[in-house]
Amino acid sequence: MIGSLKFYRQDKGWGFLTIKPGEDIFFHVTDCVDLDPRTLGEGDQLAFEIGKAKDGIRTAAKQVRIPSDGDVVDG
Template identity: 35%
Template sequence: MEGKIKQYDRSRGFGYLTTTDGEEIFMHITGIIEGNPKLIQAGDPVEFVISPGKNGPQAAKIRLAR
């Protein structure tokens, strides 16, 4: 699945992605498998899968384009 970073808090290691159809998905730093988490900015394109999380769906296997 493709989307973009909506917001990301580097100090806390989590944020939200927006899918191409507008759905908002939780993301955590532990789900990033490719790319530098220190360079994440709102609007950055990403590829990911949605998996069940503790409190609902969340992004996993996140690949940052940057």
């Protein structure tokens, strides 16, 4: 799945990706693969998988990375 960076809180190590208008998903820096989110800007495209946050309850983006040819846009 591909989304765009809504924002990243460097001091907290987490942020949100926009999947489509009105639908955002949480991500944590520990779920980034070969990627330093501090180097990204709002609107940058990122690929990810959907999984559970560490609390096991909330949905979260996992394996957050720079998109490749095999990644697909939702919708």
